Amino acid sequence: MSSQLNVLIVEDSKLDAKVLEGLLKSGGYEVAARRVETAAEMNDALETGQFDVVLADYNLPDFDAPEALRLLKESGRDLPFIVISGGIGEETAVRIMKDGAHDYLMKGNLARLVPAVEREVREARDRAAHRDAEASLRAAAEQMRIAHDIQHRLFPAESPHLPGYELAGVSHPAEETGGDYFDYIRMQDGSLALVVGDVTGHGIGPALLMAETRAYLRILALHLEDIGDILTRANRVLAGDIDEERYVTLIMVQLRPDTGELRYASAGHAACPWLDARGEVKRELRRTGIPLGMRPDAHYEASEPMQLEPGDLLALMTDGVEESLSPDQELFGGERVLDLLRDNQGRPAKELVDELHRAARVHIAGHDQPDDYTTIILKALEKD
Numbered sequence: 001m002s003s004q005l006n007v008l009i010v011e012d013s014k015l016d017a018k019v020l021e022g023l024l025k026s027g028g029y030e031v032a033a034r035r036v037e038t039a040a041e042m043n044d045a046l047e048t049g050q051f052d053v054v055l056a057d058y059n060l061p062d063f064d065a066p067e068a069l070r071l072l073k074e075s076g077r078d079l080p081f082i083v084i085s086g087g088i089g090e091e092t093a094v095r096i097m098k099d100g101a102h103d104y105l106m107k108g109n110l111a112r113l114v115p116a117v118e119r120e121v122r123e124a125r126d127r128a129a130h131r132d133a134e135a136s137l138r139a140a141a142e143q144m145r146i147a148h149d150i151q152h153r154l155f156p157a158e159s160p161h162l163p164g165y166e167l168a169g170v171s172h173p174a175e176e177t178g179g180d181y182f183d184y185i186r187m188q189d190g191s192l193a194l195v196v197g198d199v200t201g202h203g204i205g206p207a208l209l210m211a212e213t214r215a216y217l218r219i220l221a222l223h224l225e226d227i228g229d230i231l232t233r234a235n236r237v238l239a240g241d242i243d244e245e246r247y248v249t250l251i252m253v254q255l256r257p258d259t260g261e262l263r264y265a266s267a268g269h270a271a272c273p274w275l276d277a278r279g280e281v282k283r284e285l286r287r288t289g290i291p292l293g294m295r296p297d298a299h300y301e302a303s304e305p306m307q308l309e310p311g312d313l314l315a316l317m318t319d320g321v322e323e324s325l326s327p328d329q330e331l332f333g334g335e336r337v338l339d340l341l342r343d344n345q346g347r348p349a350k351e352l353v354d355e356l357h358r359a360a361r362v363h364i365a366g367h368d369q370p371d372d373y374t375t376i377i378l379k380a381l382e383k384d
Helices: 014-026 038-046 064-075 090-099 113-154 205-222 227-237 334-344 349-363
Strands: 003-010 029-036 053-056 081-085 103-106 165-172 180-186 192-199 248-256 261-266 272-275 282-286 311-317 373-380
Touching: 003 038, 003 103, 014 029, 014 113, 029 038, 038 064, 038 261, 053 064, 081 113, 103 113, 103 334, 103 373, 113 205, 165 180, 165 192, 165 282, 180 205, 180 282, 180 373, 192 205, 192 311, 192 373, 205 227, 205 248, 205 261, 227 248, 248 311, 272 334, 311 334, 334 349, 349 373
Parallel strands: 003 029, 003 053, 053 081, 081 103
Antiparallel strands: 165 373, 180 192, 192 248, 248 261, 272 282, 272 311, 311 373
């Protein structure tokens, strides 16, 4: 099957132009050619036509190949430019090749015309494909940067100041955007909800689902006081939006700062440790229901009230840190998390969060972070 070839011929001789067309046709091309012989015609052709290659005689009465090459460069078009001349010196041929011509052929010996055109057109198309791929990558990177900035603004800019407590949270996504989520939500009864969630996967899709989950929880918290009701209603809406491959694990802790009383509800989330002032595990906040989005009829209930005592530390985390693998496939693991919390329990909450994530990155030894790292640390300060 013949290949279509659009050729711009810079030539004052109609006969010579026809010879070039005939050679290309005999080489298997279906040729559409346009002949020009002045600068004005060249500019018009470049502005209005689409071409695969330029074949240019070196010397014309009112034009020449160097000027045609200059006009081609100014047009910004990346087209193969092959000089075909009756006879120019070697020095002239070398000079125009250095200026950007892709090949040089003698009119008396055009045996290389078809192979030269095939090679240069193929390489030009390869260059165009490479540019398109680079442009797509730049566009994708810019979209990811914008998505990262938007998602970053959805996270709390700072932790609420709570007299008698230290509170800090941070999320470090594995990619530009992630599926992890943390938030502080002021409830209508004056309590504060601490939320940590994890959407399956990471990237743009989970990030969008994370933003949707955040919006539902914040809206529901304006009207409801029971965190079990909040998760039940959020699940009902999310279940209609999520496909069967996605779900959201999430823990919501409701703290009454004035009394230290807290309740929680956990939708399939990994157990979160609660340490006492001595660093012993006081309890684990285990899941109280299935992940959000799996079944629209799932019901969630808040736990019974529990008391946060001075010196207690509560770590709400996604599973990214605990499931980080070293190069020899050793899990960071829950025990290492507990040891780190104990060893650093006296440090400020913000430093403890940073140290936990730093230790996980050290554990993976420079490899790409496998999952999002998200943690909230709540400390009840000991009284003087």
